[in-house]
Amino acid sequence: MGWGSAGYRIFDPVARALLDANASEEITRRVLGKLIDELRQEDWDTETDSLDEFRDQPVIVAVFRDKDVTTRCRNTKSPLPTAGCTRLLGHGGDHRDDQDNSWSATP
Numbered sequence: 001m002g003w004g005s006a007g008y009r010i011f012d013p014v015a016r017a018l019l020d021a022n023a024s025e026e027i028t029r030r031v032l033g034k035l036i037d038e039l040r041q042e043d044w045d046t047e048t049d050s051l052d053e054f055r056d057q058p059v060i061v062a063v064f065r066d067k068d069v070t071t072r073c074r075n076t077k078s079p080l081p082t083a084g085c086t087r088l089l090g091h092g093g094d095h096r097d098d099q100d101n102s103w104s105a106t107p
C-alpha cells in the first residue's frame with residue numbers, strides 16, 4: 001500500500017507555491033527533485049497523478065522525467081480524428097498517434 005496522499009497533500013502545494021513565486025528553473029528543479037526522492041522513500045505511488053496535474057508546466061514535466069516518471073502527451077489538436085498523441089509528455093518534434101499519424105506541435 002503506497003502513500004497516495006503525498007501528491008495532493010505535499011508535492012502539489014509545494015510545486016504550486018514555487019510556480020506562484022516565479023521560482024527560477026534551477027530552484028524548482030532542485031526543490032522538487034529532492035522532494036520527489038524523499039516522498040518515494042516513503043512509498044509515494046501517485047507521482048503520475050501529480051505529473052498530470054502539472055502537465056502544462058514544462059519545468060515540472062522535466063523534473064519528473066529526470067526521475068523516470070512519464071506519461072503520454074495525449075495532444076489531440078490534430079487535423080485528423082485521433083485518440084491523441086502517444087509520445088511521452090514533453091517530447092520534442094511532432095505529435096504522433098498509435099496509427100502513425102503525425103501533426104505539428106507548433107500552433
Ligand SMILES: [Zn+2]
Nearest residue numbers: 073075085095
Ligand atoms: Zn505529443
